[in-house]
Amino acid sequence: MLVKRGYVVHHSSMPPLNFLPRIPGKPKRKGVDSGRRGEGLKEAISERVLIVGGGVGGVYTALNLIREGVDPRRITVVADEWPPYSRHRLPEALKCGYLGGLELGVAKELMDAGVNVVSPARAVSIDPASKEVTIQRVGKGEEEVSYDCLVVATGGKPFLPPIPGIGLRGVTTFYGLNDIKRLLSLRGGSAVVIGGGLVGVAAAISLRRRGLRVALIELKHSLLPQVIDPPLSEPLRKYLTDLEGIKLFLGSKVRKLLGHGRVTAVLTDSGAIGADAVVFATGVRPNSGLLLRAGASNVRGAITVDGWGRTSLVSTYALGDCALSKDYITGKVTYRPLGFVAAHYAKYVAKAIAGKASGEGTSGVVPTIYERLGEVRVYRLGLSASEARALGLSDAEAEVIRSGNNVWEAKVLAKGRVIGWELVAVGHEHVIPTATYLEQLLSPKS
Numbered sequence: 176m177l178v179k180r181g182y183v184v185h186h187s188s189m190p191p192l193n194f195l196p197r198i199p200g201k202p203k204r205k206g207v208d209s210g211r212r213g214e215g216l217k218e219a220i221s222e223r224v225l226i227v228g229g230g231v232g233g234v235y236t237a238l239n240l241i242r243e244g245v246d247p248r249r250i251t252v253v254a255d256e257w258p259p260y261s262r263h264r265l266p267e268a269l270k271c272g273y274l275g276g277l278e279l280g281v282a283k284e285l286m287d288a289g290v291n292v293v294s295p296a297r298a299v300s301i302d303p304a305s306k307e308v309t310i311q312r313v314g315k316g317e318e319e320v321s322y323d324c325l326v327v328a329t330g331g332k333p334f335l336p337p338i339p340g341i342g343l344r345g346v347t348t349f350y351g352l353n354d355i356k357r358l359l360s361l362r363g364g365s366a367v368v369i370g371g372g373l374v375g376v377a378a379a380i381s382l383r384r385r386g387l388r389v390a391l392i393e394l395k396h397s398l399l400p401q402v403i404d405p406p407l408s409e410p411l412r413k414y415l416t417d418l419e420g421i422k423l424f425l426g427s428k429v430r431k432l433l434g435h436g437r438v439t440a441v442l443t444d445s446g447a448i449g450a451d452a453v454v455f456a457t458g459v460r461p462n463s464g465l466l467l468r469a470g471a472s473n474v475r476g477a478i479t480v481d482g483w484g485r486t487s488l489v490s491t492y493a494l495g496d497c498a499l500s501k502d503y504i505t506g507k508v509t510y511r512p513l514g515f516v517a518a519h520y521a522k523y524v525a526k527a528i529a530g531k532a533s534g535e536g537t538s539g540v541v542p543t544i545y546e547r548l549g550e551v552r553v554y555r556l557g558l559s560a561s562e563a564r565a566l567g568l569s570d571a572e573a574e575v576i577r578s579g580n581n582v583w584e585a586k587v588l589a590k591g592r593v594i595g596w597e598l599v600a601v602g603h604e605h606v607i608p609t610a611t612y613l614e615q616l617l618s619p620k621s
């Protein structure tokens with residue numbers, strides 16, 4: 176039984192999560208205030224908290240700190256861009272040609288509460304011994320900011336594969352506002368999107384709606400390979416080809432970008448595709464240089480944290496796309512650069528800073544994805560079979576339990592238990608399962 180509702184919710188608003196089965200497998204220091212704010216306050220929690228990065232992880236940490244009783248005037252956010260905006264709305268902004276409405280509402284809440292925002296400014300180094308961060312403000316040179324607790328939420332950076340021709344004009348990533356501004360300046364012509372994940376597919380649809388001819392190249396043989404399993408990506412492939420008019424090249428490898436000064440074509444192992452613009456949507460890497468230079472433990476650049484977001488550096492926390500996180504179902508540590516992971520850890524980091532950490536912290540994050548791609552809705556709760564296999568559940572398989580009436584649904588099984596659910600609906604209103612439905616699906620009998 177599925178319940179349809181006539182409204183759209185974001186991925187993070189899916190129903191109860193923590194009933195998915197799990198497969199087994201600080202000292203406080205009162206500092207001297209810098210004198211810039213909050214002096215003489217009698218609040219219970221008087222740590223000076225310095226947050227680097229004003230994106231999802233940074234601003235939600237600030238919000239949760241206030242909720243946990245930290246005086247907002249003791250919180251400083253150093254952000255190279257402000258106000259913060261929602262990256263997941265960028266495809267919509269491109270489609271509509273309108274950049275208003277991207278701002279995260281929480282920014283105003285923080286400013287009204289008295290949080291000190293230093294922007295545009297970049298943190299350039301951390302000295303863990305003296306608990307100081309050097310920041311650079313435009314036109315003001317360098318200055319030191321001291322902290323009792325430091326939170327690093329510097330996000331990720333788009334990954335660009337080392338392909339000849341990548342420096343040609345007309346080549347862009349799909350990651351920030353500037354990318355969208357560049358793409359909005361295109362007047363017709365053709366675009367090639369490289370990468371068939373959520374970002375690449377959303378970018379392709381938006382470019383198509385702006386009247387460009389669009390081709391999309393994906394190395395794997397199915398779309399959204401990190402999100403849903405191949406049987407469920409088939410209806411999306413058909414929709415993109417037949418209804419959106421996007422030319423798909425699945426299982427194709429990009430060899431080279433061609434052009435003199437400006438890109439004119441993409442050379443793949445199956446031939447050349449003409450292009451006035453090339454958009455790379457080939458994943459994200461941690462933007463963790465600040466913590467790495469300060470000596471923080473990491474795995475391939477992603478910062479290692481415990482269940483409270485604590486790094487290996489004293490009084491220093493990290494979260495979001497610069498850090499690792501824990502998967503709830505397997506208990507394994509993984510790199511998942513997604514907003515709901517940053518928002519999840521923001522709660523734990525805030526509790527720990529507020530002195531409310533007891534036990535091991537978070538049990539991990541349950542992946543919860545809802546995305547609207549044109550007229551296709553994609554949902555996932557828990558693990559896909561391919562992600563489960565990557566996390567060590569080698570017998571994980573997706574079993575299709577419904578295909579008809581433009582709805583495709585699968586459950587993902589491993590070790591005899593349901594560990595995930597996927598649904599793709601074409602042309603339907605928002606489809607959302609009830610908690611009862613999911614509980615039945617996840618019961619041992621299912």
Ligand SMILES: Cc1cc2nc3c(=O)[nH]c(=O)nc-3n(C[C@H](O)[C@H](O)[C@H](O)COP(=O)(O)OP(=O)(O)OC[C@H]3O[C@@H](n4cnc5c(N)ncnc54)[C@H](O)[C@@H]3O)c2cc1C
Pocket residue numbers: 186227228229230231232233253254255256261262263264265266296297298299328329330331349350351374462465494495496497512513514515516517546
């Ligand atoms: C197109 C697109 C669509 C997406 N859609 C979804 C989705 O539907 N669902 C989902 O869960 N996730 C989605 N994501 C991922 C999501 O946006 C990120 O996981 C999330 O923003 C991570 O939060 P963060 O705080 O770690 O990083 P960000 O939100 O990127 O914030 C980091 C901030 O830190 C700043 N910064 C970096 N270094 C410094 C420095 N030294 N000093 C000062 N500031 C600094 C950066 O400029 C940035 O503003 C999407 C991403 C993209 C690109």
